Amino acid sequence: xxxxxxxxxxxxxxxxxxxxxxxxxxxxxxxxxxxxxxxxxxxxxxxxxxxxxxxxxxxxxxxxxxxxxxxxxxxxxxxxxxxxxxxxxxxxxxxxxxxxxxxxxxxxxxxxxxxxxxxxxxxxxxxxxxxxxxxxxxxxxxxxxxxxxxxxxxxxxxxxxxxxxxxxxxxxxxxxxxxxxxxxxxxxxxxxxxxxxxxxxxxxxxxxxxxxxx
Numbered sequence: 424x425x426x427x428x429x430x431x432x433x434x435x436x437x438x439x440x441x442x443x444x445x446x447x448x449x450x451x452x453x454x455x456x457x458x459x460x461x462x463x464x465x466x467x468x469x470x471x472x473x474x475x476x477x478x479x480x481x482x483x484x485x486x487x488x489x490x491x492x493x494x495x496x497x498x499x500x501x502x503x504x505x506x507x508x509x510x511x512x513x514x515x516x517x518x519x520x521x522x523x524x525x526x527x528x529x530x531x532x533x534x535x536x537x538x539x540x541x542x543x544x545x546x547x548x549x550x551x552x553x554x555x556x557x558x559x560x561x562x563x564x565x566x567x568x569x570x571x572x573x574x575x576x577x578x579x580x581x582x583x584x585x586x587x588x589x590x591x592x593x594x595x596x597x598x599x600x601x602x603x604x605x606x607x608x609x610x611x612x613x614x615x616x617x618x619x620x621x622x623x624x625x626x627x628x629x630x631x632x633x634x635x636x637x
Contacts, residue, residue, distance in 0.1 A: 431487065438480045453467065453470035494560060520549045520553060524548055548606030552609050563631075
């Protein structure tokens with residue numbers, strides 16, 4: 424069973440429905456106040472299926488489709504050790520994606536649980552988890568930064584954390600950069616628990632990339 428196509432299909436359906444149906448969208452938003460005080464925990468998942476606009480939706484689904492297939496195939500059919508997790512291969516991608524989605528909502532739940540006016544949405548945290556899994560699986564593969572600048576995936580991963588950390592500290596961007604960071608961190612930790620040797624491979628690729636600059 425592949426998880427990628429159903430995830431994309433449900434996300435497209437829910438997002439386009441949410442564009443037209445405000446009541447539907449409001450029920451699916453992550454509103455920490457409602458999660459904390461009204462026990463609407465389902466919002467920690469549903470918010471990842473709706474998006475602010477078509478650009479937001481397209482970017483997330485493009486990244487997910489671009490890298491998700493390779494990650495899912497590696498987890499289902501690759502030579503990876505299951506580490507101490509002992510997960511069934513058919514479920515690992517689902518744990519990666521939905522775990523990243525849940526983890527990405529935790530910063531908002533902590534910071535804004537007493538603010539009834541705060542809401543967030545989007546699959547960026549879950550997609551960040553998948554992207555980080557790809558980077559650890561294929562650290563030497565070339566990625567295009569801003570769709571233009573080619574670089575090893577592991578370098579792009581480091582720059583991802585640097586950029587998101589900077590923007591999170593800066594604040595007032597209208598984007599939940601902390602959700603991106605936590606989602607990516609979850610993806611990295613899950614993959615390293617699944618296959619600890621990926622860390623050594625990534626560090627070696629980073630050293631080689633640094634040496635190649637000089």
